Amino acid sequence: MEVRHCGWILCAALVLAGCDNEEPDAAPNDEPALQDAVAYVGRWAAEPAWCARGGEERAITISPSRFEGYENVCELEATQxxxxxxxxxxxxxxxxxxxxxxxxxxxxxxxxxxxxxxDRDDAQVSLMRCPLDE
Structure with a gap:
């Protein structure tokens, strides 16, 4: 499942957390932990047209623990x-x-x-979040 906005996930999780008797930090075995719902998760592109394309000029996909681009896959360990x-x-x-x-x-x-x-002399790239339907 691709996540566009994580705010509603956090709100829903906080509401549901108050409805059960489990420890506050406990997460069911089949659901990701709350800390995995981070705002940078999604598909990102430097140009709007890249959201719909494959090939070299395409969107990157970032999950809580992976960064995937053209012909590369990276394990990601991020700290806020x-x-x-x-x-x-x-x-x-x-x-x-x-x-x-x-x-x-x-x-x-x-x-x-x-x-x-x-590690590339602080080179920067501006990215936009891709729409969910592309």
Whole structure:
């Protein structure tokens, strides 16, 4: 399932948390833990047309623990720096090559993100969230 806005998930989870007798931090075995519902999750693109395309110029997909782009898949371990900023460590596989690098994801109104490649001289790219129906 692709998540566009996580705010409603957090609200629903908080409401439901008050309705049962389980420990507050406990999550059912078949559901992701509340901390996995993070605002940067989704499909992101530098250009609106990339949301609907495949190939080199296409959207990237970010989940709580993965960062997937054109011909690469990265395991992502992210920590929250502030309300809308996360730093992440990427462990990537691309065309038989293993790499490791750091990124910063800064959200602006949950529809725009500045992605900073910390190990590439702080190179930045502006991304927009792709609509769910593309």
């Amino acid at each position: 720096e502030s309300e809308n900023v996360w730093t992440g460590q990427l462990e990537c596989s691309s065309e038989g090559t293993e790499t490791s690098e750091r990124i910063r994801m800064e959200l602006e109104d949950h529809e725009a993100m500045t992605l900073t490649w910390l």
